[in-house]
Amino acid sequence: MAGVSSEPGFLLTTIEKGANWARTRSMWPATFGLACCAIEMMGTGAAHNDLARFGMEVFRASPRQADLMIVAGRVSQKMAPVLRQVYDQMAEPKWVLSMGACASTGGMFNNYALVQGVDAVVPVDIYIPGCPPGPQSLMHGILSLHEKIMSGEIQRSTGLV
């Protein structure tokens, strides 16, 4: 949180920061497990690595209740429209984290079946390398996303009703 300031006209910024702080402290991910990375994502949420430390252990089955979509695994051409629909169903503000080589670039499967990078379908805020990224990598990615949100680097508003 920003410190107390005596300068006038500073109020809006502070609210924004407060909102950002609140967003990062209970960012609920949607369960969008696809392949190998989904197993590591579940492992991150389990007791050993304990994602609950960041207020993120609540994986929501419904996209309406989720803030963060972790695209964990390879996205096939058949899955891409489904992914987009789930993304569209999420309420603003929302973030996308592309987990693993396959989701980020297609990985080692450069062929007809896979979307070569999920950023062709949804806007991605953070890419995590690895095949699959371990829980530590995922947590690092999540914390980097928190920092980006806190610093105001990522700002997105709908502008539409």
Add this chain to the structure above:
Amino acid sequence: MNDVIAALVAPFDAAEVVERSYASSATTYHMIAIPVEEWVLFAQAAKENGFDTFIDLFAADHFSEAPRFEVTLILLSMTAKERIVVTTRVPYDDPSVPTLTNVFQGANFYEREAYDMFGIDFPGHPDLTRILLPDDWVGHPLRKDYDIGAVPVQFKAGSADL
């Protein structure tokens, strides 16, 4: 060739049997090639001879060879502890193999996959639609004349305009 396999292939004159042994194992399996006309009959006979466990059915594309497509069926006999790999060849201009869904119900999805990936027709199949790819997909990707569809990888790191 042991008794079980000999009894199975005896009525089929055209069948060619090769015995193969597994890697790092003392056990063997048999590869049997038969003409497509006897495909269903042979599966039926195999089922009656104890090969009643359906294991696999798939196709392959031998691009430059004369009957281009090969369809393979793998069956298992749990009582005799024997496995047979049955193959048949069909030409490019008429890639159709009679369905086995009336003999083994499990052949259903496998035949759909062979249709999806190779365009092999299985007359008599109850619901021969695409299974792994979207319905509006064009082409059959595992055919040798279908491009792998790779996208060129751009190495942008280090370039000045980024």
Add this chain to the structure above:
Amino acid sequence: MSDATERAESVEEKRRAQHEIWVSGTEERMPFAASTNEGSQEMLPRDQDPALDIQRGIAVDDDFVTPERVVSAERQIINMGPQHPSTHGVLRLQMELDGETVTRVKPIIGYLHTGMEKTAETLSYAQGPTNVTRMDYLSPFANELTFSLTVEQLLGIDVPPRADAIRVLMTELNRVASHLLSSATMGMDVGAISMMIYGWREREICLDFFEKVTGLRMNHNYIRPGGVAAELPDGWEDDVTNLIKVVNAGVDEYEELLNGNPIFLDRTLGVGVLTPEEIKQFGITGPVARASGVDWDLRKAHPYCGIERYTFDVPLGKHGDVFDRYKVRIDEIRESLRIAEQVIVTIPSGDYRTTDPKVTPPPRARIGESMEALIHHFKLFTEGVNVPAGTAYQAVEGPRGELGCYIISKGGARPWRMRWRAPSFAVVQALPVMMTDSLIADVIATLASTDPVLGDVDR
């Protein structure tokens, strides 16, 4: 077009445009994946559904509801998946419901189709294991072993006894890890969330050991044609002994937690029954088949890697329901740990990979001394392992059943065609038989008990 539609479309367009992706630095749009036309994958009307007879099951009357009881006033069709937390991946089940009763099920797959069989045709035999290990991502060692054995069958080579023992150790521990995850997720699906946490706790110990041996927690690329990639690390015996102790204690805890739990029993006993006839018709193998009393284990019938030297039992179920599948898996964990225990005592010394220079690169020190070693090294890393023409099928008992690999080689360093026989594919096909005419809550329990891995189904 009415005003309302026009407005709706423009709002829709604006929404789209907001999330449109642009190629950086240009005005060009990124290619956007076209929407899927599901077409004939919709559920057909009842009188046109060719699969309806199959769904009734073949020989068993395990269904709750007789046709007379069905009232069609509340008939509806719902989709479970492809994005659903308890479908264990991106499986889509289209279900016709009558109130709470499932009257028809149609599994729709392909949402994780990765084109691995096509990619394999462009990869050399040395690169092959990296590809196949990502297929059934819960049993990577079993995938690698199947691929390696098939290639070895084509090459006609044997691996040293120590490599065999390491392979057995790793695949059996992989079975433990996979069954732990299966039991954990199954516990969560039927409402025992603590089971989820306990299962992952023990699985982490297995993964730590895998990481120590191979450098990766998953997708190891450790078992390769000709042997394994590296020697076991120092002190591995202590790690495995500790692992066996901890996992055995954990498994006892699960049984204490679940076996007498009335809610768990109510949700699993007599649910999702498969008969031995159905097992054979659909080609189901592994724990699901053994839970139905089908006494078939490839480790006993067609033993590989010298696994016949170890003493172990094959646990069998009687009823073929969800509870028996859970019980068989729990018992299999214990049997696999028994094998691992014997490997520690009996592992022979020697090389961990074959010394055949056509398959294994020479040691680094030899390259400076020997011209031949240099040539072999160069050939192996530029061209790859040359495999003679032929076809081969090899199967191992993976955690989900018979995992088979069929390779057609026309000579050269790349396979002409690689086919995978996936155990989960067979199970997914038989889901309608298990689920039709049961309650919708039982669908979840049934699906969890069959433990499908969608990477294995779609490949």
